[in-house]
Amino acid sequence: MSLPLHHPGDALLMDYAGGCLGEAGGLVVATHLALCPGCRCAVAELDAVGGALLEELEPDALAPGALDRLFARLDEPPPYEEPPTPPRIAPPAVPSLIPEPLRRYVGGNPAAMRWRMMAPGFQCVDIPLSRGERARLIRMKGGAAAPRHSHEGLELALVLDGGFSDALGQFARGDVAVGDGSIDHKPVADPEGCLCLSVTLGRLRLTGAVGRFLNPFMRL
Amino acid sequence: MERALSSFFPSPGRHARLVCGRAFAFNAAMQDPLPPAAAAMSPDDLLLAVGRARDRAAFAALFGHFAPRLKAYLRRLGADAQGAEELVQEVMLLVWRRAETFDPAQASAATWVFTIARNRRIDALRREQRPEIDPDDPALVPDPVEPADRTLETAQDSGRLRAAIRALPPEQAELLRMAYFEDKPHSAIAVERGLPLGTVKSRLRLALDRLRKALRDPS
Numbered sequence: 001m002s003l004p005l006h007h008p009g010d011a012l013l014m015d016y017a018g019g020c021l022g023e024a025g026g027l028v029v030a031t032h033l034a035l036c037p038g039c040r041c042a043v044a045e046l047d048a049v050g051g052a053l054l055e056e057l058e059p060d061a062l063a064p065g066a067l068d069r070l071f072a073r074l075d076e077p078p079p080y081e082e083p084p085t086p087p088r089i090a091p092p093a094v095p096s097l098i099p100e101p102l103r104r105y106v107g108g109n110p111a112a113m114r115w116r117m118m119a120p121g122f123q124c125v126d127i128p129l130s131r132g133e134r135a136r137l138i139r140m141k142g143g144a145a146a147p148r149h150s151h152e153g154l155e156l157a158l159v160l161d162g163g164f165s166d167a168l169g170q171f172a173r174g175d176v177a178v179g180d181g182s183i184d185h186k187p188v189a190d191p192e193g194c195l196c197l198s199v200t201l202g203r204l205r206l207t208g209a210v211g212r213f214l215n216p217f218m219r220l
Numbered sequence: 221m222e223r224a225l226s227s228f229f230p231s232p233g234r235h236a237r238l239v240c241g242r243a244f245a246f247n248a249a250m251q252d253p254l255p256p257a258a259a260a261m262s263p264d265d266l267l268l269a270v271g272r273a274r275d276r277a278a279f280a281a282l283f284g285h286f287a288p289r290l291k292a293y294l295r296r297l298g299a300d301a302q303g304a305e306e307l308v309q310e311v312m313l314l315v316w317r318r319a320e321t322f323d324p325a326q327a328s329a330a331t332w333v334f335t336i337a338r339n340r341r342i343d344a345l346r347r348e349q350r351p352e353i354d355p356d357d358p359a360l361v362p363d364p365v366e367p368a369d370r371t372l373e374t375a376q377d378s379g380r381l382r383a384a385i386r387a388l389p390p391e392q393a394e395l396l397r398m399a400y401f402e403d404k405p406h407s408a409i410a411v412e413r414g415l416p417l418g419t420v421k422s423r424l425r426l427a428l429d430r431l432r433k434a435l436r437d438p439s
Contacts, residue, residue, distance in 0.1 A: 011417075020399050034359065040353070040363070049381065051333070052381040058292055060295060074279075074313075100353060100354035100359070201405070
């Protein structure tokens, strides 16, 4: 299998490693990481930057007795660890098109999902996330074109199967298309169609506005 | 930390590169007997001692080193003093319980502890899931490199990385602080500062070039 050619880029990888990327962006980045050894390596380096920054912090003394309190808990039996919600889906016998961590959100079989028609040639499955964020699986028929647009905010699309092309190039399995307001684009699905994971980040967190999804796919 | 490690691992020719991976020097060194005094041990050795022998003296020393830094980390991310103390307890309890999964060929103790604290913070303060890969997923595309050829974050790497971070120009260091300590993704920084995202990205690239150079060129 060929490796991805289009990557999330340093800024998103650092946001992910630093822990400030929300669940929606994290879902795209982590699912890309499952398909991209190079970016896994880059994230390991950025985790090391986190370790170095932790070492460099000015220590803030704990309250007296903190160590004693902790020692008193060391022999506690570990609490029952709740399974992650949504629960992890057992790996299928045949490797799925949909790798973890996305699989635990939507399952591994696109044919079993409840697709909703968005527009001719476009279907989607909404993926609810914490804090009102949202991601979508989008299925485009061969040759289907999203409306031309540009906007504020950052849209991420990770190709899982098939592919699409736009002004930035051709995108195939594992590739991440990162669009921001400076790009006026019009993705067109490859002849075999396209399955992708799509999220829009952007000013949501800053303005507190809820549900302003500006992604071209989201608008449909 | 480097001094402690180099006296413990006297071999001069250790790999000094960080990328994913695994190194040889640790494997030989891991068979050495542990020095008796926990105070003289590096965090990596302390964590290994906890993982192998449930060594409480080593854990106390590890707590002395990391707990005050973890408290500082959590306070910077918005926890109040008491909340930070509670989270430090939880993070250090996870360190105790998971110590046997620590692999010094993959990351330094500081990096390993950082990732636990980061994830616990996202769960507790942001109340959010953190999507992560499953290394055992059959759909995961494996690393193309053989494990034996891969290198790692060594103690020298950690030292050089920290020196490189201290040497960053202020506007570049700030980008790291915002991503790691202030819960601000780069897209938000750009909007907040009225900077084009491209400017933020090019500053970030300059910073990362310096850090990667420090990690990869042991000069």
